[in-house]
Amino acid sequence: MTTANKSANAQPGGKPILECIGIERRFGGITAVTGVDLAIQPGEIFGLVGPNGSGKTTLTNAITGFYPPNVGKVRLDGNDITGTSPYKVAKLGVARTFQNLALFNGMSVLDNILLGRHIHMNPGVLRTALYWWAGRPEEIENRKVVEEVIEFLQLESIRHEMVDGLPIGLKKRVELARALVAEPQMLILDEPMAGMNQEEKGYMSRFILDARAERGVSVLLIEHHMDVIIGICDRMLALNYGEMIASGIPREVVKDPRVIEAYIGGSHG
Amino acid sequence: MFYRLSGVYRVNYVSDGRMFKVPADRNLAVVFLFLGLAAPFIVPSLYLNSYMLPWLIWTAAALGLNLVTGWAGQLHLGYAAVMAVGAYSAIHAARFGLPWEIALVIGGLASSVIGSLFAFAALRVKGLYLALTTLAMQFVMDWVLTHSPAISGGSHASLQAPTLELLGQEIVSDTGYYYVAFGWCVLVTIFMLNLKRTGLGRALVAVREKDYAAAILGVNSFYYKILAFATSSFIAGVSGALLVATFFFLAAPEQFSVNVSIQVLAMVIIGGLASVIGSYFGVALILLVPGLVNGVVTSASQALGMQVNVETLAHIPNAVYGALIVVILLIEPLGLGKLYGNIRDYLMVWPFDQLRK
Numbered sequence: 001m002t003t004a005n006k007s008a009n010a011q012p013g014g015k016p017i018l019e020c021i022g023i024e025r026r027f028g029g030i031t032a033v034t035g036v037d038l039a040i041q042p043g044e045i046f047g048l049v050g051p052n053g054s055g056k057t058t059l060t061n062a063i064t065g066f067y068p069p070n071v072g073k074v075r076l077d078g079n080d081i082t083g084t085s086p087y088k089v090a091k092l093g094v095a096r097t098f099q100n101l102a103l104f105n106g107m108s109v110l111d112n113i114l115l116g117r118h119i120h121m122n123p124g125v126l127r128t129a130l131y132w133w134a135g136r137p138e139e140i141e142n143r144k145v146v147e148e149v150i151e152f153l154q155l156e157s158i159r160h161e162m163v164d165g166l167p168i169g170l171k172k173r174v175e176l177a178r179a180l181v182a183e184p185q186m187l188i189l190d191e192p193m194a195g196m197n198q199e200e201k202g203y204m205s206r207f208i209l210d211a212r213a214e215r216g217v218s219v220l221l222i223e224h225h226m227d228v229i230i231g232i233c234d235r236m237l238a239l240n241y242g243e244m245i246a247s248g249i250p251r252e253v254v255k256d257p258r259v260i261e262a263y264i265g266g267s268h269g
Numbered sequence: 270m271f272y273r274l275s276g277v278y279r280v281n282y283v284s285d286g287r288m289f290k291v292p293a294d295r296n297l298a299v300v301f302l303f304l305g306l307a308a309p310f311i312v313p314s315l316y317l318n319s320y321m322l323p324w325l326i327w328t329a330a331a332l333g334l335n336l337v338t339g340w341a342g343q344l345h346l347g348y349a350a351v352m353a354v355g356a357y358s359a360i361h362a363a364r365f366g367l368p369w370e371i372a373l374v375i376g377g378l379a380s381s382v383i384g385s386l387f388a389f390a391a392l393r394v395k396g397l398y399l400a401l402t403t404l405a406m407q408f409v410m411d412w413v414l415t416h417s418p419a420i421s422g423g424s425h426a427s428l429q430a431p432t433l434e435l436l437g438q439e440i441v442s443d444t445g446y447y448y449v450a451f452g453w454c455v456l457v458t459i460f461m462l463n464l465k466r467t468g469l470g471r472a473l474v475a476v477r478e479k480d481y482a483a484a485i486l487g488v489n490s491f492y493y494k495i496l497a498f499a500t501s502s503f504i505a506g507v508s509g510a511l512l513v514a515t516f517f518f519l520a521a522p523e524q525f526s527v528n529v530s531i532q533v534l535a536m537v538i539i540g541g542l543a544s545v546i547g548s549y550f551g552v553a554l555i556l557l558v559p560g561l562v563n564g565v566v567t568s569a570s571q572a573l574g575m576q577v578n579v580e581t582l583a584h585i586p587n588a589v590y591g592a593l594i595v596v597i598l599l600i601e602p603l604g605l606g607k608l609y610g611n612i613r614d615y616l617m618v619w620p621f622d623q624l625r626k
Contacts, residue, residue, distance in 0.1 A: 064485060090487035102482030104475055115471050119487035123468030125500050131463040139467065140282045182486070 015078060017042045017218045018063070018094075018186050023072035025055075025062050032058040033242040036072075040186070045212060045219040047229040047236030047250060051262055055242040056222045057099060060188050063220075064096055065089045077185065091119045095184035097175040099191045099222075103163045109174050110159045113150065116178035117142040146181050152214070153177045153207055169200045173207070180211060187211070188220045193228060201225060205232050226254055238262065272617045288462050291617070305451050309444040318443045318516075324556055325447075325454040326512050331536040331548040332457050333504030338534070339543035340470065341497035342477030344400035347387070348505055348533050350410030353525035355380035355506020356513045357420055360520055363431045369514070370435060373507050380506025381499045388498035392491060407527050414522040427521040433514045446515035453511055457504055461545045473497055474543075539594055540604050547606020554605065558593065562586040 016039035023036040033055035040046045050056050061067040063074050068083035075081065076092055084092070095116070103112050121142055127135040150159055153173050158166065163174060172192055179187055189208070193201045205228055211217055223229050229236055230250045237247040240262040246253045253259055272293040279285040289295035304311075308321055334348045359376030363369055391402040414421045422428050433440040433449065440449060464470035472493050475483035480490045513520045532555060540551020563586045570577040601608045615622065 066481065066484075086481070086484035087487050087489045090485055096485055098482065098485075102479050102485070104478045104482065106478070107471070107474060111471055114468070115475055115483075115486050115488075118468060118472060118475075121468045123472055125469065125496065128463045128467045128469045129460050131467060135463065135467050136283070136286065139286060142468075143282050143286075178486070 014041055016040055016075075017044075017077055018220065019073075019075040020059070020063065021073045021075070023059060023062055023069045023074070025058050025067055025069050027067075031242055033062065033069075033239075034071075036237075036239070036242075036244055038237055038247070040218050040220060042185075042218055043212060043216060044234045045208065045221060045232055047233035048220060048222045048239070049224065049226070049229060049236060049259075050239035053241075054239040054262070056239060057190060058242070059239070060096065060190055060220070060222065063089075064094060064188065090182070093183075093185040094188065095179035095182045095186070096188035097172070097179050097190055097192055099194065101168075101171050101175060103171055103175055103178075105162075105164045107163060108160055109155060109163055109166070110146070110150075112163055112174055113146050113155075113177045113181055114142065116181035117145060119182055120145075145183075146177075149177045149181045152180075152210070168195055169203075172196070172204065176204075176207060176211075180215065180217075183215070184217055186220065187217045188222075190222045191224065192221070193223060193225055201228060208232060230254065272613055274617060286466055288466070291613075294613075302455070305455075308451075309447055314443045317447050320557055320560075322447050322450045323512075323516055324552055325450040326508055326516065327533070327536065327552045327556055328549050329450075329454045329457040330505055330508035330512075331533055331540065331552050332461050332545065333501040333508065334533050335537045335540075335543065335545075335548050336461065336464070336473075336504070337497045337501040338537055339541075340464065340473040340477065341494055343392070343494060343497065344396070344534075345403045345498075345501075346400050346527075346530050346534065347403040347406035347410065349525040349527070349529035350407045351380045351384045351502045351505040352509030352512070352529075353410055353414060353520075353522070354383045354509070355502075356509035356520050356525065357414070357428070358506070359510030360428055360430050360513060361420075363514075364428075369433055373510050376510040377503040377506040380509070381503040384502025384505070385495050385499040388495055392494050392498075404527070404530075407530050411522065411526060414525075421520070421522050427519040430513050430518055430520065440515075449515055450511060453507065457508075458545060465545075469496075535594070538604060539597060541606030542604065544604060544606025544610075546609060547604050550605035550609065554590075554593070554597075558590050559586045562589045 018038075018040040020036055020038045024034040025032050036055075036059060038046070048056050048059070058067065062069040062072075065081070065084050065086040065088070073080060073082050076089075076094065079092075081089055081092060104115065107115075121138055127138065150156055153176060155170075155173060155177060158170060163171060166174065176189070176192060179189075192208070193204050196204065208219060208221065209232055212219060221229070221233060233250050235248060236250045236253050238245050238253055238256070238259045240258070245258045245262060246256040272291055274291060277290075277292060287295075289298060309317055312321060330348075330352060334345060337343050337345050355376035358379035359369075359372045362372035362375045367375070387403070387406045391399055391406070394402060418426070433446070435449065438445070440446060464473075472483070472488045475486065475488050476490045476493050483490055509525065513524075517524060536551040536555045537548060538551070539554055540549070541547030563582070566577070566582060566585045566589075570582075597605065597608070601611070
């Protein structure tokens, strides 16, 4: 869109789009995440890995405002957004998908994706009452943006279907579409390839790369598939028990003995 | 069948955003619109004013409740209280000498303000707790009405509504009353149908389905819940005012008591949550079936030569109508609107139902 292909190769040391400083989040006596720092450069695809329960989703929830951090700061494009409520974070340009999908059942694919345009629309009672004069122009204008993304993610054939009956691979794609139509600066994908086969993973990876190239988004990608992380991420961070254990270039991080230990259990050297 | 989709091509976004996607639906709506307009010339005036008119006004009211319960997913057990606020405000405004057009708007706005004030407190809790809080609102309003002679004239008093006058026309005939009710019901229906295709409707459904997912899309759940309460209360207020102005002619506290609230909720649930046509069916069932059953039972007992005592006669309709509600909800928990939808979907591809997905 406007910021097409801002920079495919992030410049380390530039002004980060998303920055977390010393994030800590506790639930009662359990410390889910502690001392996590990360800085994502504009146009970067940043991988976040870790075994189950290592705090990846808690970290995203801390960023998006669902569970504000107890300690630490979150900055978006230089502005402090720590503890901002989720709907405001969305308006500031952060879109995300959920690990267990959060599509609205009983609505069509099209309506689900149109909801992604919510922050660019101004829905109200008068616009609904006077649809023909006040509502329709806005609906059509936003529909055009939605159709661009539908074409981009190849969802044309299912746009009028109900989301309830779609296979999981397509549901994940619809959720990505809904996040993309919001034209976010920062896109957080929570396990977008969980439960997918190799071919579907390939498709999804290409969609993410294309989204960056054509729409200039920065991506925080949570995944368990190491091949995907190594394949498309510029940098990555590994968590274990809520702490950072390694960060850097994916090829090097996955060789780190602590990462191997956390994932496979016990070093084999 | 006549509900066909073949040959219907949507070639632009305007045609894709039509109110009725199936031409047969649109044609049916137009037919019923004309039937509604012609009703005073077809239907005997007794039926027009004792069945059609309350049916239309209660449908408008039920659609308002459907907005908050069906669309936004918030249980509301104090709806009659909100209607009462509108009715009393409008009548007092009209008695004060304001034109009825303004009095109705004042009624709507007063309901809207009080309804959303209550929602503001009530919406801090969810689900059953919200239901109880709204029920409390009903009791508070009942108490206020019966204990403040300034508003209602006291617990056994009633307040006379001044003669309805709209657009410079004094409305005193049955036909006139009917058209007022009809016009209001059509306006509310159009609004609710528009809700299915605008951002507001989508946002409300999002809040109902998954509020965390709504939040991440930038939907402020609290704001939209309040907006739903405010809009629905406005509809309730005007409906309440019109009910008194065209049907009761006198406002009394028991017209808006707690069982009325439950009755409207029953209309919405039996009709189908978030179903516009369902609300028409639901109101018809709750409002008209008791009378209908009564007539059937009376004539049957006469035809069979049986002596049915008055008390039994009064109870049979209630029993039948209760059983009917249970049976309908067993057959289709999503209500009469969904039942109609199933038939329509079946006929859409009939006789080729193997084509159905």
